[in-house]
Amino acid sequence: MMIDTHCHLNDEKLLPEADRIVAEFPEVGIESAICVGYDMPSSEKAVELAKKYAPVFAAVGIHPHDAVTADYDKYDRLAELSSSEKVVAIGEIGLDYHYDLSPRAIQKGAFREQIELAQALGLPVILHVREAYEEARQILYEMSSYLSNGLLLHCYSGSAEMVRDFSRLDAYYAFGGAITFNNAKRNVEALAAVPRDRLLLETDCPYMTPVPLRGKTNEPKYIGYVFDKAAEVLGIERSELEELTTNNAKRLFIRMK
Numbered sequence: 001m002m003i004d005t006h007c008h009l010n011d012e013k014l015l016p017e018a019d020r021i022v023a024e025f026p027e028v029g030i031e032s033a034i035c036v037g038y039d040m041p042s043s044e045k046a047v048e049l050a051k052k053y054a055p056v057f058a059a060v061g062i063h064p065h066d067a068v069t070a071d072y073d074k075y076d077r078l079a080e081l082s083s084s085e086k087v088v089a090i091g092e093i094g095l096d097y098h099y100d101l102s103p104r105a106i107q108k109g110a111f112r113e114q115i116e117l118a119q120a121l122g123l124p125v126i127l128h129v130r131e132a133y134e135e136a137r138q139i140l141y142e143m144s145s146y147l148s149n150g151l152l153l154h155c156y157s158g159s160a161e162m163v164r165d166f167s168r169l170d171a172y173y174a175f176g177g178a179i180t181f182n183n184a185k186r187n188v189e190a191l192a193a194v195p196r197d198r199l200l201l202e203t204d205c206p207y208m209t210p211v212p213l214r215g216k217t218n219e220p221k222y223i224g225y226v227f228d229k230a231a232e233v234l235g236i237e238r239s240e241l242e243e244l245t246t247n248n249a250k251r252l253f254i255r256m257k
């Protein structure tokens with residue numbers, strides 16, 4: 001059985017289909033999925049979905065794109081939402097210098113605040129980092145004493161060399177559809193460099209649809225393509241990879257039973 005450690009059933013593309021998508025989990029081999037928030041409405045929705053569906057868990061947080069909307073009232077609300085046992089992490093939070101939708105100084109501020117919040121709540125963090133790996137590394141090193149509940153680099157797109165740097169923080173790494181793409185050499189090299197006991201897989205649906213389904217809306221059930229590719233890269237059996245990544249997810253996300 002597989003765990004989709006990053007999906008957005010709270011996205012308007014998937015939300016109307018949530019009943020069907022979750023009902024299909026057993027037949028497509030999915031044990032559970034983490035629905036990840038990226039702003040306040042999507043975080044609220046993620047918690048609602050997690051309360052409604054037994055195999056769905058939630059993460060709550062403010063994405064770097066929305067960092068301009070963050071304030072202390074919102075951090076308080078994230079803390080309240082996290083009182084639900086089904087909230088397994090704070091995220092997705094981080095830095096995105098590709099789109100720069102919030103000014104970089106504001107992205108950094110919201111990133112730091114939410115790392116502190118996660119530590120206070122005893123939760124791990126799910127990080128979204130794009131074209132800002134060195135800047136994120138600096139902040140994480142500075143704040144390493146706030147990361148004792150663990151960190152996950154979602155949709156890891158840093159280099160294989162940087163895996164060494166993040167592994168000093170005992171980071172987990174998640175890979176998705178990007179490893180199936182034709183130009184995936186860098187991602188595949190990074191995947192191969194990750195310590196096996198720190199590896200997770202995800203869909204990031206409705207985005208990042210894997211080959212051969214490019215052009216379709218991504219769903220948790222397509223995570224099998226990601227598992228097949230990762231098993232091929234690592235030279236291990238698919239069943240072994242499922243067991244490994246499930247164990248890793250439950251070690252990091254201690255509220256997942």
Ligand code: NI
Pocket residue numbers: 006008036092204
């Ligand atoms: Ni995401």
